Each structure stands twice: as structure tokens, then as C-alpha cells.
Amino acid sequence: MPRTLIVGDVHGCADELAGLLSQAGADRVVLVGDLFTKGPDPVGVWRLIQAHRCEAVLGNHDAWLLDHWARRTGPLTDLDGTARDFLDGLPLFKLERGLVVVHAGVHPRLGVGGTRRWMALNLRRWPDDSDEAQPFWYDAGWQGPQTVVFGHDARRRRVRREHGGRPVAIGLDSGCVYGGELSGWLVEEDRLIVEPAARVYRPV
Secondary structure (H helix, E strand, O other), rough: OOOEEEOOOOOOOOHHHHHHHHHHHOOEEEEEOOOOOOOOOHHHHHHHHOOOOOOOOOHHHHHHHHHHHHHHOOOOOOOOOOHHHHHOOOEEEEEEEOOEEEEEOOOOEHHHOOOOOHHHHHEEOOOOOOOOOOOEEHHHHHHHHOOEEEOOOOOOOEEEEEEEEEEEEEOOOOHHHHHEEEEEEEEOOOOOEEEEEOOOOOOO
């Protein structure tokens, strides 16, 4: 059976991505976005993406990079034009086989169809993302039927919510760049794997 690995926010942590890919031995790899910024080795991450033909969705930091590059003020100028073209072509969602892969979240009642770009890239809480008294989007009425796999929220680390005996929300940002772990979910096996960070690359 083909094996699909979905990977949380990489943030330039190439060694940890290499370790996770080696553990998984997956046939297909999908990244939840935020690929290059903050961490030590964005070029190494790009090489792994190319070597393993990784797919991805756009993250908020990826969108930020594209915006800065468009204004010719962007960092990470050591990434070549093919990396920029890759980011520029990334979708907000990957939709298939009862799965939604998105960087941050979906509208908890309307699903993908009601999810605006800002939500896909930034959503944590619902309905007011700036109010820490509000519930997280996956606790504000989301019951599937799709399994939404996302990242973006290192403070929460890994998240799993189920409805009717099956997962409906899986969060994979476990703060690798902050000294946590890089997390991946093997879809067909419904199994989590992790690669610990070698060190703290960026203080919280």
C-alpha cells in the first residue's frame, strides 16, 4: 500500500526533515507550509523538497516571503528562483480522499467552502482570532467529515480531535525550530512519528 506522510511546519530545519523522511519511508510527502524561514538551513530544506518531490500548501511565512520578494526586499536570497516558483505555485488547500491539508485551519461550520485566504493561513481561534478566551477553530463546531491536517500553532504542539470514532483535526506544528520536534502523520496507518530538534534554533 502506498504510504503518505504529512509533515508539520519545517521552518528551515533540514536535518530534522531528513531524519523524519528517513523514518517514514513514505511514497508521498505533503508539507503543511512555513518551509524556509526562521531555521538554520532553508537551502537544505529546498534540496530535500526537490529530492523527495514533496508537495506542500502555502503557509503564512511562505506568503510573507513571496510578498517581500515581490518588493525586492526579501531575506533568504540564497534560495534560487526555482524555490520561489515553487512557493508561488502552492495552493491554500490539498483536498482528497476525505482529507484537507491546510496551513492553519478551516471555517469550523462551513469548512473549506467558507474559508477565506486569511483563515487558511492564520486561523487559530474562532470567531475572534485575537481573543484568547475564544475556542480554537477545531473546538468551535468542526465535526468533519473530512480530516483536516494543519500546522501553524507551535504553542499548542500536536492536536488531535475525533468525531464518530475517526480523526477530524490533526495539528502537526510541534515547534521544531524552537527546540521541540518535527512531527509527521502517516495517513494510511493513522500513525504519528516525530524527529526531535537537534537544538534550539530560535528562542520562543
